Amino acid sequence: MKIDWAAIGSVFGVSLVFTVGLVALFTLGINGLARREKAAAQGGSAGLAVTGAYVCFAACAAAVAYGIYLIVAKP
Numbered sequence: 001m002k003i004d005w006a007a008i009g010s011v012f013g014v015s016l017v018f019t020v021g022l023v024a025l026f027t028l029g030i031n032g033l034a035r036r037e038k039a040a041a042q043g044g045s046a047g048l049a050v051t052g053a054y055v056c057f058a059a060c061a062a063a064v065a066y067g068i069y070l071i072v073a074k075p
Contacts, residue, residue, distance in 0.1 A: 022063055029056030 032046075032053025039046035 018063075022060060025056050025063075026060050029053040029060065032056065 030053070032049040035049040036046045036053070039049070
């Protein structure tokens, strides 16, 4: 049995990058919603922050859906 260590390292690297990116995107969404709460407390509006938050959450949902599709799809 021969293990292709380069392929394992490549899969690990790509998985790590996408995981960190997805977590960062979700964090930006949470931050946008927090800005809305802060603006509401100060009597202002944070429409752009909320729109950005929803875009971040939609991108996260799309990435998760694509990952599930890749797992379930037959070759």
